[in-house]
Amino acid sequence: MSRLQGRVAFITGAGSGIGRACAIRFAAEGAHVVLADVDGERGERTLQDVEGTTPNHALAVTTDVTDEASVDAALARGAERFGKIDLLVNCAGGSLADDASVTDVDMSVWSHTIDLDLKGPFLCCRLGIPHLQRAGGGAIVNFTSVVALKGAFPGHVYTAAKGGVIALTQAIAGRYWRDNIRANAIAPGIVLSERVAERLGVDSAAPREQQLDTAMQQNNRLVDARHPFGYGMPEDIAEVALFLASHESRMVNGAVIPAEGGASAY
Numbered sequence: 001m002s003r004l005q006g007r008v009a010f011i012t013g014a015g016s017g018i019g020r021a022c023a024i025r026f027a028a029e030g031a032h033v034v035l036a037d038v039d040g041e042r043g044e045r046t047l048q049d050v051e052g053t054t055p056n057h058a059l060a061v062t063t064d065v066t067d068e069a070s071v072d073a074a075l076a077r078g079a080e081r082f083g084k085i086d087l088l089v090n091c092a093g094g095s096l097a098d099d100a101s102v103t104d105v106d107m108s109v110w111s112h113t114i115d116l117d118l119k120g121p122f123l124c125c126r127l128g129i130p131h132l133q134r135a136g137g138g139a140i141v142n143f144t145s146v147v148a149l150k151g152a153f154p155g156h157v158y159t160a161a162k163g164g165v166i167a168l169t170q171a172i173a174g175r176y177w178r179d180n181i182r183a184n185a186i187a188p189g190i191v192l193s194e195r196v197a198e199r200l201g202v203d204s205a206a207p208r209e210q211q212l213d214t215a216m217q218q219n220n221r222l223v224d225a226r227h228p229f230g231y232g233m234p235e236d237i238a239e240v241a242l243f244l245a246s247h248e249s250r251m252v253n254g255a256v257i258p259a260e261g262g263a264s265a266y
C-alpha cells in the first residue's frame, strides 16, 4: 500500500494516542513522518515503533506547539531531513481534568488549554503553510472534537478552543486553496488513548473490545449508549486522518468530519 508515497507529514502530539497512531499508519502508507512532541521520550518511543516496520521513515523532534520558535525549528529540521513538508497533522491537544463551566473554571485552565488546543494548531498552520506552499501544495488535518459539535461537555474552555479550531480550519480552507492546500478537521468522539483510558478507568493493556465495552458502560453524556460507534481506538481515527491527507479526499476541503458514531446527529 502506498497511499502517501512521497509525502512528508509533520505530526504534532506524535508521542502518544491518535498522533502516534497517525505516524505509524502514515509511514506504513509510504510517508516520511516528523514526530513533533513536547515529551522527547514519547517521541523516541514512537520513532522506534515506526522504524521497526518502516526503517528510515521517521525523525523525532522535541517540539512545544505553543512556542513559535520551537515549531519553526522542528519544521525546518523535518524539511531538511526529508526535503519538504507537505502534510500537517495538528494532533497535540487535550483537555484538563479541572476544566469546568464558564462561571466556575479557574482561569489558569484557560491559559493552558487555549495555548495548547488553539494557539498550537494556529502556530503550526502559520509556520507550516509556507512549507506546503514551497512543496506545491498539501493537506492539513486539524483536530477538533465532538464537544465543539454539541454543547454537552462540562469543560467549557476545551469546548471553546475546539470550536476555534473548526473556524480556523474553514478560514484556512477558504484562503489557501489558491496554493493547492486543503484543510479539514476531525471531530472524534471518545478515543481510548492512554490519557483518556486512564481518566475513564479503562485498562489500556486489555484487549480492544474489552476496553471499548468498559468505556461504553460509563454511558457518557457526550457519546451515550445510542452511539456504540462513538467509542474507538486511536487507530480508528488514524484511518480518517489518512483519508484526509491522501489524494482520495481531493474534493474535501473546509470540512469537519465527525468520527463520533453519530453523537452530534441524533
Ligand SMILES: NC(=O)c1ccc[n+]([C@@H]2O[C@H](COP(=O)([O-])OP(=O)(O)OC[C@H]3O[C@@H](n4cnc5c(N)ncnc54)[C@H](O)[C@@H]3O)[C@@H](O)[C@H]2O)c1
Binding pocket: 012, 013, 014, 015, 016, 017, 018, 019, 036, 037, 038, 039, 042, 063, 064, 065, 066, 090, 091, 092, 093, 094, 095, 116, 143, 144, 145, 146, 187, 188, 189, 190, 191, 192, 193, 194, 195, 196, 234
Ligand atoms: N482521545 C479522545 O477521546 C479525543 C476526543 C476528541 C478529540 N481529541 C483530540 O485529539 C487529539 C489527540 O488526542 P489524544 O487523546 O490522542 O492525545 P494524547 O494525550 O494521547 O496525546 C497527546 C500528545 O501531545 C503531546 N503534547 C502535549 N502538549 C504538547 C505541546 N505543547 N507540544 C507538543 N506536543 C504536546 C503529549 O506529550 C502527548 O504525547 C487532541 O487534539 C485531542 O484534543 C481526542
